[in-house]
Amino acid sequence: MKNNVNNAVKKFASSNNFTIVLFHYDGNVNGWDEFDWSKDVIHITARKQTKWWFAKRFLHPDIVAPYEYIFIWDEDLGVDNFDAEEYIKIVRKHGLEISQPAVDGQGFQWRMTERKRDQEIHKQVQERENWCTSPQLPPCAGFVEIMAPVFTRNAWRCAWHMIQNDLVHGWGLDFNVRRCVEPGHEKMGVVDAQWIKHHAIPTLLNQGQQNENTSSTAIRTRCRLEWKMFDERVAEAEKAYYQLMGIPYPSSNSTNTTN
Template sequence: MKKSSEGIRLTVTTILGVIFGFFVGCSFPNFSSIRLSLVPSFSSTVEMDFTGDTIYVESNPHGAELLPPGIVVVETDFYLRRLWGNPEEDLTTRPKYLVTFTVGFEQQKNVDMAVKKFSEDFTILLFHYDGRASEWEELEWSKRAIHVSIRKQTKWWYAKRFLHPDVVAAYDYIFIWDEDIGVEHFDAEKYLHLVKKYGLEISQPGVDPNKGLTWEMTKRRGDSEVHKETIEKPGWCTDPHLPPCAAFVEIEAPVFSRNAWRCVWHMIQNDLVHGWGLDFAFGRCVEPAHEKIGVVDAQWIVNRVIPSIGDQVRERCMLEWSQFQARLAQADRAHIDGTARG
């Protein structure tokens, strides 16, 4: 009788165990992988899923999840490489800054003068809108420059397609300049010294107030090294800390820190190629904008006012400005609504 009673108890326990396991299994129908936490270095942890023969690394960039983390290179650069020898010995120097000009051959003389204001600590990148890139080879510095030649495109069209943040991540500062800038009173190294001294994430040189049309904010002042605010015409500024009275530089000759450019690049619209309206929105990419955006007076430039757009193009510029403002307002509303619902 004792043995019979123990057998019954064992049978009942087994049945209950099977039933319990069945319900637990039903509660986790999608559990089909094993997660391990690997520590490849002292500073990072890589989460990996092993599902069948596939290794899925969540910390890798999108599209590279199937690669081992140690082989993933998320950034690139414009440094020129040799075709022979040891790759590790290719670079004798690593420029810390990037300067780009969008150019036509007719402005070669002016661009030549401008480029010579930048030392070998700068990578030179020319965007050729007239297709005449090979004709620049007569200039000595042109041999170490990067040339991108695509006809009839604008500075911001090139910037969106060739200055992705992961491409220019090697550079501390990125200059995105027009071709018609006079640089007789400009020194790039001294300019960056002042940018760092005053903590500017987005900046531009002051513009000669006696040449061409320019906003009050970007006019050069003779009594300061840097200024970050101004007084505009009545009705232009709803807030003294907002554009165009502060947190404002123009799209003619802006200079961005690496971090600021990563944000600005994402704000550039793929189809709005003239960039009108961007300068009023630069402040969204740094905080506080009225302290980190400024004009460097001690190193200043001249706007040579070379005619480059006709009435039809100007009409397109104005249209793009209004479209950009509308998209920004719509994005703000959607964000506010989403935050409120959340």
């Protein structure tokens, strides 16, 4: 895992245009001193937490307002074919407010985030049958995964407010951040010309107490429960908004699915 993180950090540290923050969930900050860049990045540690827990507490929109783009990335990404500066050029060119690099390789992933080898970016795909209620809604469009999203500062201000203090895994965010940009199917996209690999290393395993079940099955169960809770909260908030504005609430406004 250290080599993975080292490679990713160096992709950004080679430029003077990025500030790098490492979130440590194991408390082992000094373990990174072997890398020259460690003294130049910001280290934040809290044991047994997750990326979105840290992001909610330490990446407040006012704090990151000086930055044009905010990368909220996992630690298990392969970045051999990724160039941060080139990526920024592409998202600016296409006006993407929320984006991610395409994912290349085997294993399950949403078709929206799979790398298309003949395109610079893509904004829409045809998903599996009955997975999308509309071709302009997630996961067919207006969709990026929570493993490697990139937000403009304005989009992040909205997305940050969506993150729930008590729902630490972030499941469900990917289906709803489209609400932060208008229209989502135009201002969200996947960058095929700069791609990553997702190694899917289960780094959350064995992070709990001895009497806690931290198996992959237990973690996935917790993630699905949080997703359900998040959807319910979004639906209630949306209904309240429609009622406040005096607008009839659509009979079906769900865009979520499970796999």
